[in-house]
Amino acid sequence: MASTLTDARPLRRGRVWDHFSITTKRVIWAWAFLALPVVFYGVIRFYPTFQAFNLSFTDWDLLRPAQYIGFENYRTLLADPEFWQVFGNTFAYLVIGTPISLVISFVVAYHLDQVRFMHAFLRALYFLPFLTTAAAMAWVWRWFYQPVPIGIINSALSGAGLPTQPFLRSTEQALPAIMATAVWAGLGFQVIIFMAGLRAIPTTFYEAARIDGLGAWAILRKITLPLLKPTTVFLVVFSSIGFLRIFDQVYNMTTNDPGGPLNSTKPLVLMIYQTAFSSFDMGYAAAQTVALFTILLLVSLLQLWVLRAK
């Protein structure tokens, strides 16, 4: 009995396997290898995501069993003035931060591309902040922004006889002050990507343009920018998602009054964090997460549509 089984099995399997074409075999192998990451992603990424949707309809507070309360969390969210302020802040980070960071990084990349002298060194300098921990950087900038006698910027202003600025201690200046840090932190990465994009444009195009007598400005407008579009699209989407999810800089620069003063710098992610892990209002936090997810999805789709290839 036992011997027939052991004999029969490999035979039958061999036969079935042999019936597959090479392509099918390849596909099976591919899926066999893909299975691990798919399961991994499914369990630690997608399952919790769907759980979050589920959770957003409950009043779960970690302590007591969750109860379904329908759309109550969403009603609270829409009526919560803090949510709308935070929503506005998040979009301010996105709408101001993304274009500024892209323009600066393009200008830097464009000129860096033409520099031969100490090219690698300069490139490394620009990339350095990207390698630094966001928290450490945020703290350094936090000290830059302090009033005299310790804040370096205010000390310089004061030394030059100019009025000192409140920076983080102001409801108007705090958000731009934090955004500047975030823009600076992301610059290195964007410069590198832009430079890769610039290098990928065939030099024959430029040569042809020059023969045709096009000026530098026209070359930039007619050749460089259009051919750089895939790079730009990638960076716009990537940087937008980054700004929509901004957290480290804000949290570390305002730990005494997280997202303050008066919520003027608080992004959505920080609000979610506080709702979940200091108020333990998990259901409400899940509803905020769903809102963030929806915003991210819509903004990304919108950008892809606007910047689609025609």
Next chain:
Amino acid sequence: MHNLTLRAGLSAGIGLLATSATAQQVEIEYWQYIFDTRVQAMDQLIENFEAANPDISVTQTTFPYADYQTRVVAANLAGQGPDVVQLFYGWTDNFVRGELIQPLDPEVFPHDEIEAEFFPIVSAMKRGDDYYGLPTAVRSLALFYNKDLFEAAGLDPDSPPETLDELVEYGRATIQRDGGGNMTSAGMALGNAGQDHQWWREVLIRQFGGQPYSDDGLGVAYNDAAGIAATEFQSTLYGDDGIGEIGFMDEPQAAFRAGLAAMTIDGTFRLGAFGEIDSFDWGVTELPANADGMRSNYASYFANAIGARAEGAELEAAERFLQYITSQEAMAIWLDVVGELPARRDAALTDANLADPVYAPFLAGLDYAHTTVFVDEIAQRQVALDMETRIVLQDQPIDEAVAQAAEEEQAILDAFYEDQ
């Protein structure tokens, strides 16, 4: 790797041997958050306890402070949990509601003894007729002052301010500004982002004749003349003609530590950090009294409670352990290692402690201290902080600022108590 497996195997083997040798051996778990000296002190207490109770072994488990509460709650969800757990008194309501801890058996911890032997602030651990935990150590506030800056301003470094008026006077004498009007050294390092929100809530409001919350704790009571007067006084400290600025040197304690503030209000927990100062001499004094000589203080503490899942032999062991870590002996060790004040009068008010220039002002404060029953400490602190920010940055009139703060804090209290 090999070493690890070997050690794991050995300890498992020893564990087996131990259980078979003494069938009565009870193992209990103690949880607290990571803070070097606290962990060391607890290690020492566990060692002493195990020597005296060979039938019980205690394991200490620690978590980072930032996610300590979440871990306790998550463990409970998973059907596990500590036998004895440390918690901030302000979390008690949440821990009781979440059934994470159980009331102390009055047979083992008689109420009249607790009330006679501990400082009165222990009442913040009482819900209904039950005590839910006991503290080992307590913290209170005091006024720290920089003797060098006092001397430089022509003040006597051995007679710090006694009253609120003197506080302002001393502040005016010590504040320094540069030619551009920028403050370069503060008379007082202040701000509700530090400990000042506690000072405002439990000290100033009472000194101006009010009380922060209604007697049943359900309502905010500071939106009245007294609350407004207290807030008004506080706002003059950081106003145009004040003795300090909010946000100077980022944090009040940083300013004081750097020798750039003549005074600041802070707690016993800061003694460790300030103990490292060697560039100037500093002293501590009781929080200033009002014009009538009335003083108040804010005290807080981490209590030790018995986990809801402890029962039978483990419960008995947990009770014995709790008795030990809240005994006079344990408190003396805690004071020595951590620097926090004993929660029992007899352990705290010793001649040596009362003669100690640093401990004495904090101990004096404990006798008249109040303990806020927070329902959401972070959110309630934020209310006080936002009130201050609106006054400073948006010039909101004081009465409106107090009214808005009262409304916001009442909403937090309502949301909590309605839920119960």
